Amino acid sequence: MSTAPNAGPGAAPKPGTIERRSFVAKLLAACPQALVVTGLGSPAYDVFAAGDRDENFYLWGAMGGAAVMALGIAIAQPTRSVLVITGDGEQLMGMGALATIGAQQPNNLSIVVLDNGLYGETGAQRSHTSQGTSLAAVARACGIADAAEVTDLGALDALAMRINARAGCLLAQVRVRPDDLPRVLPPRDGTYLKNRFRAVLGMASM
Amino acid sequence: MSNTVITAPAWQDDIFNVLKRGGIKQVPYVPDAGHAHVIRRIHADPDMRGVVMTTEEEGVAMACGAWLGGQRAAMLMQSSGVGNCVNMFSLIENCRFPFLALITMRGEWAEFNPWQGPMGRATQQSMEMMGITVLRVSKPEEVLETVSAGLDAAFEGGEAIAILLSQSLIGRKKWGETK
Numbered sequence: 001m002s003t004a005p006n007a008g009p010g011a012a013p014k015p016g017t018i019e020r021r022s023f024v025a026k027l028l029a030a031c032p033q034a035l036v037v038t039g040l041g042s043p044a045y046d047v048f049a050a051g052d053r054d055e056n057f058y059l060w061g062a063m064g065g066a067a068v069m070a071l072g073i074a075i076a077q078p079t080r081s082v083l084v085i086t087g088d089g090e091q092l093m094g095m096g097a098l099a100t101i102g103a104q105q106p107n108n109l110s111i112v113v114l115d116n117g118l119y120g121e122t123g124a125q126r127s128h129t130s131q132g133t134s135l136a137a138v139a140r141a142c143g144i145a146d147a148a149e150v151t152d153l154g155a156l157d158a159l160a161m162r163i164n165a166r167a168g169c170l171l172a173q174v175r176v177r178p179d180d181l182p183r184v185l186p187p188r189d190g191t192y193l194k195n196r197f198r199a200v201l202g203m204a205s206m
Numbered sequence: 207m208s209n210t211v212i213t214a215p216a217w218q219d220d221i222f223n224v225l226k227r228g229g230i231k232q233v234p235y236v237p238d239a240g241h242a243h244v245i246r247r248i249h250a251d252p253d254m255r256g257v258v259m260t261t262e263e264e265g266v267a268m269a270c271g272a273w274l275g276g277q278r279a280a281m282l283m284q285s286s287g288v289g290n291c292v293n294m295f296s297l298i299e300n301c302r303f304p305f306l307a308l309i310t311m312r313g314e315w316a317e318f319n320p321w322q323g324p325m326g327r328a329t330q331q332s333m334e335m336m337g338i339t340v341l342r343v344s345k346p347e348e349v350l351e352t353v354s355a356g357l358d359a360a361f362e363g364g365e366a367i368a369i370l371l372s373q374s375l376i377g378r379k380k381w382g383e384t385k
Contacts, residue, residue, distance in 0.1 A: 037271070057274060062297040065267030068259075069297075072271025072279065075232055075255055096260030104257060190301030194274060203276050206304075206364050 016175025020114050025050040030160035039066040039086025041121045043114050047085050048186035054200035057193055058186040064093030067111050071101055074109040081108050081163050088115040088129040102143030108166040116178040139171040146170035214243035217349035222247040225280050228357040232272040234265030235282035240310035240376040262287030263294040270303045278361055281307040285329040295336035298366045305366035315373040318381050333368045344372040
């Protein structure tokens, strides 16, 4: 058991080894058609660092809402792959959403959780995923059958293929290295993000 | 177990018909007895998608996602769920999403369960504090017009609208029976 100052009592798995920015950049390069929703904080920076695009919707708040917001998009846009890129803390706050998504089984919705096991924005306090919770196991228990931990880069190509195939809802819990990276800040004007997202789908702002 | 056939009041059909005619495609909900008939009709309609939530804040985020993807959503919940949504309501104001919620009231009229009181009394203020315009219906004959006006304000005017369905409209919950 860890005795680090911020440690809680739960079991502490070894930290992940995947470098998050390069993983996200490669994944997005392999899924160029995907509509992307990010959770707040580091996952938004990772996605923006990979290159801004109108199909990216960055959340700066609404913690716990990324995956279920993407469910609304996925139902409305069944011919597009919808990809959530979020963190362990954000998904833990929206854990019930995994049950909601499991009940709906949207074929075109993929959730990628960049799991560093801590709350990176607020002082690196250990999250539940480094104290015993497996979000992949939670997702499977909610009926998201294709849910697994990703511990090395070798899984990336197959993951991208499944995202692009739209053949079933999935969750990938990607064990990333707990690095403290420079922040790369995406636009935070929500109205702008909304309007450009709709425009790229061919819709008016209202 | 009661064998009574429950006949829904006409105003509940009015709600369904307004949502249907208004092009609502996605209906996230946390169930309430007052919404039960509308929920049944939504699930029976192949052009609408009723989606049960584990908590009401999911419905706020999902409705915003629906609009991003080009569909209209309306959310169904009861007053006790409004408190669960408060931070998620930020999404609506930040992005100026159109938003429509129909909320059955508890804790305000012939309420048997005192645990419904505090949130029932704070429902309207909670929504107004978060920038949502609140309309209320207490008479069956006003339901159609009010829901229709709310739907237009949301999706033509771009507003965030909550319609409170008074507990007196819904009627007494029968605590002595099982369903």
